Structures are given as structure tokens and as C-alpha cells.
Amino acid sequence: MTIQTSLGDIFKTYGSERPIFKEKETLSIKFTPENTPHREKQLKQVALILAPLLRNDKPSNIFIYGKTGSGKTLVVRSVVDNLLGTINKGNIPVKIFYINCKMKKITDTEYRLLAQLVSNFGEEVPYTGLPTSEVYKRFYELLDKENQNVVLVLDEIDALVKKIGDGILYNLTRINQDLEKTKLTLIGISNDLSFIDELDPRVRSSLSEEEIIFPPYNANELRDILTERANLAFNPGVISSKVVAKCSALAAQEHGDARRALDLIRIAGEIAERKDSKKVEEIHVDMAESKLDTDRILEILRTQPKQSQVVFKAILQSHKKGNTNIQTGDVYDLYTNICAKNNLNPLTQRRVSDLIAELDMFGIINAKVLSKGRYGRTKRIKVNLPKSLVENIEGSILREFY
DNA sequence: AGTCCACAGGAAGGGCAGGCGA
DNA sequence: TCGCCTGCCCTTCCTGTGGACT
Structure with missing residues (x-):
């Protein structure tokens, strides 16, 4: 079979059959539903x-x-x-x-x-x-x-x-x-x-x-909202109340964020669709959850300026050495090394301190000001990303730096 | 009680690119 | 073209600080 015809087959089935979604747009944040439950x-x-x-x-x-x-x-x-x-x-x-x-x-x-x-x-x-x-x-x-x-x-x-x-x-x-x-x-x-x-x-x-x-929605309120939207978005029988409840519960943990709940259920649906599943299962919700986090972090890092990426690389280097107590000074030393190897002009420590604060704000790293008495005041930096994601980042975004 | 570390983080301002009206 | 304005990134200079050590 030639590439053209096999691609044709994919698009044909993709275009004609929509076993999962009936009207996906109703899960978008742009969509204004007729009812606004609990509001x-x-x-x-x-x-x-x-x-x-x-x-x-x-x-x-x-x-x-x-x-x-x-x-x-x-x-x-x-x-x-x-x-x-x-x-x-x-x-x-x-x-x-x-x-x-x-x-x-x-x-x-x-x-x-x-x-x-x-x-x-x-x-x-x-x-x-x-x-x-x-x-x-x-x-x-x-x-x-x-x-x-x-x-x-x-x-x-x-x-x-x-x-x-x-x-x-x-x-x-x-x-x-x-x-x-x-x-x-x-x-x-x-x-x-x-x-x-x-x-x-x-x-x-x-x-x-x-x-x-x-006030934030609780899990029950989220479930009501999600049920209503899911009925519009999915074909009958595709999604069970158990799966909806799972999305609601996960989003309720995130201060009752309905947007998160809608994203979860939409991505779960897309994953199910891609896996040729006839139904959206709980496992798809789990996958959706990790995909949402991963995508967000990759997107943020990709759009960061070069210098900020180098700072992150320095943090990762220290992290991979098994250093659980990374501090600003260590990061700055590694950072200047990387700059030297890559022919970049290093920024001042003051500026790097701001870049670290920015990465913290994005939730990519966790930085906390820590006083060590005699040994000064610094930030303790932690990386809480899954190993697979770290490898992904190093292989794609940070690849251009030595 | 005082010292001092290793920074945090505020304030001010320099230099640049992009853009205006005269 | 010039003088002036903007936002943005960055440096320089500075003061502040929690707690181990003396």
C-alpha cells in the first residue's frame, strides 16, 4: 500500500466516524452553556x-x-x-x-x-x-x-x-x-x-x-457541571458516571477548578479516540492528567528565553548529581560554566536570582528561601518533575546547550 | 548579645529596538 | 534625520535578614 492510500484511510475513518465525541466544542472554555449550575x-x-x-x-x-x-x-x-x-x-x-x-x-x-x-x-x-x-x-x-x-x-x-x-x-x-x-x-x-x-x-x-x-466548586458541584457538559460533548454510552466522577474529584483537589475538570475530560476523550477505544475509561483520565501537566511545563520551557533555559539546565545538572539541597550559589556556578562552554555572556547573579524566581512561579521548580544561620541565607531549590519528563526536556529543549 | 554569612530582593538607571511627529 | 517616547532586559548598588556561631 502506498503512503497516500494509507493516509487516505486514516483520514477517511477519522473524518467519518466519531465514536467518542458528539460535539467536542462544548468542552472548550470558550463555550457558553445555557445553564450555569451552582452559580x-x-x-x-x-x-x-x-x-x-x-x-x-x-x-x-x-x-x-x-x-x-x-x-x-x-x-x-x-x-x-x-x-x-x-x-x-x-x-x-x-x-x-x-x-x-x-x-x-x-x-x-x-x-x-x-x-x-x-x-x-x-x-x-x-x-x-x-x-x-x-x-x-x-x-x-x-x-x-x-x-x-x-x-x-x-x-x-x-x-x-x-x-x-x-x-x-x-x-x-x-x-x-x-x-x-x-x-x-x-x-x-x-x-x-x-x-x-x-x-x-x-x-x-x-x-x-x-x-x-x-466560592470554589466542590466535587459534587463539579460532577453536576461535568455531567451536563459530557452529555453534550460525548456520544451516548461513551462515558460512565464513574469516569466523570473521577475527573471531578481530581479537579476538586485543584481548588475546585472547573476549567481543569473540562480539560481533563476532553483530553481523556481525545486519548480514548486515539487508542481506538469505544469508551472513555478511568485509565484515560490518568493519562490525561499527566499529559496536561507535561504539556504545560514543556510549553512554558520552550517559550522561555535562552538564558532562562540555561539556568534550568544548571539546576537539572545539580539535581542529577543527586543534590537534594541545591542553592542559588551552586546554580550560579554551574550556570556560568555552561555559558562559557556555549559562548554565551553570563548574566549577573542578581538577574539569575530573578530567573530562578520566575521558574518557581511557573511551578517548574520549587524554590524556598532558607536561612542557614552562620552559613547564610539562600534559596533551596527542588525539582519535582517525573524522570521521564526531565529526559524529554533534556532531549528536546535543552539539547542545543553543552 | 553581637557577629557574620550568603544571599534575597528593592530601587534606579543604562542601553536597545521600535515608533512617533516635525 | 532628529528628538523624544515606549517597553524590555539587564546591571549596579544597596539594604535587609534568620539563625548558627562566638
Whole structure:
């Protein structure tokens, strides 16, 4: 058989038969389901707060808090979709914009966020070059062009404030004083509750005129959500309640993260599909779990700058020598060695210290500040990755370094 | 009680690339 | 082309620190 025909066979069976999935998209985080189980209360709260829009009044600003995958974005999007439907029918001048503040290179600086806001109004600003005040000015002008209500949903607002401070929020919460025609309402969504305490008190009080808290889902609630989605996504009889329960339980351990639960069940389905299985089994869920972690780490490492990869290589070298108590100084010595062998200019220890902190933040390594009295203060670095993954990383991403 | 280690991590600023308007 | 602005990466300089040792 030629390659062409055998490939043809694969695509033919793959394209025509879908024994596992009925509609996989329903497991995507982009999908907005009709029901939002266990979030009825929050849904109603958000809807009531935003309802004045229908009478062309300005609603209160809202601050929404809850861990990742607790349904915040889903609820807001669901209310907004509904609202927009009614608004469009009634010809009410309302614009609602959703911005994720954690998008690297898109919304992670004051300038870029403003540029993004401006582009929402259909105008473009250059990626860089203009003074920030100029971008502000353009935003004001666009905003105040006509009589209208504008709602700005700022998702992952804590990430933004951690990076650039609360200056921009101060400006946005004060903006209504300067606007003549437009009324601006802010909806801030955060994963981190303590974040609100670090804000300027004036920003805090105006941003959280209304506060809504999303508690994490427990395993039972996750199971309800997952069952509903699984019924949409999978063909009948493909997935048992036991498998759904397993995904829910695993995700419940991760602070009740529904996104994680959906990812798990989707990947498990894909694995089952690839293995030509007629059903999704528990073993597929186990495989999905390790695949999710592995993929995440590989992806992060791959997109790290060279220097950061070299630092990680130095850590791995020390780790493989059986050193369970790796410290910054050791890593730095190994790092400079690797740099010398590879003709790279080594960075300073200060910078390497930051890179180590970054790797820790990504969860690739575990670094803890440790005082050893007489013997100084340092970070104790641990590598908690499976051996197979370490080998995989060394064979692919770190291969280019000696 | 005081010393001192081996860093942590904050602050300031240099240098670069990309981009603007004049 | 020039002067100015931005973000980003990095260095330099600095102060802070928990606890073993004296």
C-alpha cells in the first residue's frame, strides 16, 4: 500500500466516524452553556446590578473575586450576552467590552491596555512610540463621542495591578468626572482576594461598589457541571458516571477548578479516540492528567528565553548529581560554566536570582528561601518533575546547550 | 548579645529596538 | 534625520535578614 492510500484511510475513518465525541466544542472554555449550575445566585446578582443599563442609567462598578475555574468569566459573559440581546432589540446605546489583562504582549502594560481599549472602538494605535498620555487622550475622545453607557470587563485584573500598579485603575475609576456624554462602568475580575487590600483606598471603594464572591466548586458541584457538559460533548454510552466522577474529584483537589475538570475530560476523550477505544475509561483520565501537566511545563520551557533555559539546565545538572539541597550559589556556578562552554555572556547573579524566581512561579521548580544561620541565607531549590519528563526536556529543549 | 554569612530582593538607571511627529 | 517616547532586559548598588556561631 502506498503512503497516500494509507493516509487516505486514516483520514477517511477519522473524518467519518466519531465514536467518542458528539460535539467536542462544548468542552472548550470558550463555550457558553445555557445553564450555569451552582452559580444561579451570582448570575442573578450580576444581572440585577447591570439591569439599570436597560434604562440607560449607570450601574455600580463590580468587583468579582474567585479562584481560576470558579465560573466568574462564564457568569459575566452569560449575563452580558443576554443583556446585549435585549439591548439590541431596544436600541439602547450600550457598549460592553471584555478585556483579559493577562494577555502577554497585548494587555500587560498601561500603554498596551489603553491601545487595546482604543482598538475596541475601531481605531488603531501603534504598538509603541506614542506617549502614554497621548493614548489616554485618544481613548477619552473616543469614549466621549456620543451619549452612551460603556461597560468595561477587566478580567484577571490582579495580574495587571501586580505588574504595573493601580494608577490606571485610579484613572479609569475617576474618568466619569471628566466625561460629558458617556458613563463608564467597570467590572473587575480577580483570582486573588488579597489584591483588593493592596489598592489605593480611593480605587478600592469605587471599584468595589458591589462585591461578588465566587466560592470554589466542590466535587459534587463539579460532577453536576461535568455531567451536563459530557452529555453534550460525548456520544451516548461513551462515558460512565464513574469516569466523570473521577475527573471531578481530581479537579476538586485543584481548588475546585472547573476549567481543569473540562480539560481533563476532553483530553481523556481525545486519548480514548486515539487508542481506538469505544469508551472513555478511568485509565484515560490518568493519562490525561499527566499529559496536561507535561504539556504545560514543556510549553512554558520552550517559550522561555535562552538564558532562562540555561539556568534550568544548571539546576537539572545539580539535581542529577543527586543534590537534594541545591542553592542559588551552586546554580550560579554551574550556570556560568555552561555559558562559557556555549559562548554565551553570563548574566549577573542578581538577574539569575530573578530567573530562578520566575521558574518557581511557573511551578517548574520549587524554590524556598532558607536561612542557614552562620552559613547564610539562600534559596533551596527542588525539582519535582517525573524522570521521564526531565529526559524529554533534556532531549528536546535543552539539547542545543553543552 | 553581637557577629557574620550568603544571599534575597528593592530601587534606579543604562542601553536597545521600535515608533512617533516635525 | 532628529528628538523624544515606549517597553524590555539587564546591571549596579544597596539594604535587609534568620539563625548558627562566638
